[in-house]
Amino acid sequence: AQSVAQPEDQVNVAEGNPLTVKCTYSVSGNPYLFWYVQYPNRGLQFLLKYITGDNLVKGSYGFEAEFNKSQTSFHLKKPSALVSDSALYFCAVRDDNTDKLIFGTGTRLQVFP
Amino acid sequence: ETGVTQTPRHLVMGMTNKKSLKCEQHLGHNAMYWYKQSAKKPLELMFVYNFKEQTENNSVPSRFSPECPNSSHLFLHLHTLQPEDSALYLCASSRDRNSPLHFGNGTRLTVT
Numbered sequence: 583a584q585s586v587a588q589p590e591d592q593v594n595v596a597e598g599n600p601l602t603v604k605c606t607y608s609v610s611g612n613p614y615l616f617w618y619v620q621y622p623n624r625g626l627q628f629l630l631k632y633i634t635g636d637n638l639v640k641g642s643y644g645f646e647a648e649f650n651k652s653q654t655s656f657h658l659k660k661p662s663a664l665v666s667d668s669a670l671y672f673c674a675v676r677d678d679n680t681d682k683l684i685f686g687t688g689t690r691l692q693v694f695p
Numbered sequence: 696e697t698g699v700t701q702t703p704r705h706l707v708m709g710m711t712n713k714k715s716l717k718c719e720q721h722l723g724h725n726a727m728y729w730y731k732q733s734a735k736k737p738l739e740l741m742f743v744y745n746f747k748e749q750t751e752n753n754s755v756p757s758r759f760s761p762e763c764p765n766s767s768h769l770f771l772h773l774h775t776l777q778p779e780d781s782a783l784y785l786c787a788s789s790r791d792r793n794s795p796l797h798f799g800n801g802t803r804l805t806v807t
Contacts, residue, residue, distance in 0.1 A: 614793060616795060618796075618798075623800065624800050624801075625699070625701075625785050625787070625798030625799050625800045625801050626738075626785070626787075626796070626798045627798070628795040628796065628797070631795060633793070672738065676792075676793065681792060682740075683740070683796075684737070685737050685738040686737060687735065687736065687737050688737075
């Protein structure tokens with residue numbers, strides 16, 4: 583069955599430190615993977631995607647994510663966190679067999695000054 | 696500005712009311728979606744329209760009725776809702792099914 587898991591409800595990090603937000607997935611076919619961010623009182627905004635090609639994907643606002651097929655993971659990373667990165671982050675996966683897009687439960691990132 | 700506009704931003708309605716949520720996109724996209732976002736739950740896909748045709752209905756109760764008169768507009772008609780229907784309702788659009796979604800800012804619905 584298709585699924586996506588974000589094991590952490592919240593991630594806390596100090597400004598200037600690297601951050602990682604975890605995501606693992608399960609699909610029957612090839613995965614299309616996405617990260618979205620949601621700021622308070624706003625809709626979700628697209629950050630980056632992996633369809634095929636290089637395992638390291640670069641996206642908006644200095645974020646990147648690494649596709650790891652053997653670990654079925656697509657963790658979101660940033661080398662140096664900003665207070666303004668504090669938001670809710672969603673991982674999503676589309677299974678090219680089912681064509682369904684499924685979102686994770688979200689991880690709240692809190693960056694402290 | 697996301698290119699997807701939702702109105703109203705907030706809506707409070709009684710269980711016997713009838714109301715409608717509106718979504719408009721000026722991105723030239725062909726697919727439009729309704730999602731429900733509740734606290735501590737994954738985003739729930741409700742309906743998908745592709746070229747104005749409904750292609751997905753994820754077992755949504757009939758008290759939610761979508762309408763897509765053209766590829767730029769999407770409505771969600773609400774009637775006899777329950778308090779558990781209170782949530783943030785998000786509209787999204789995409790160029791096609793494999794392109795990233797562009798979301799509106801949502802309508803915060805409270806059913807009293």
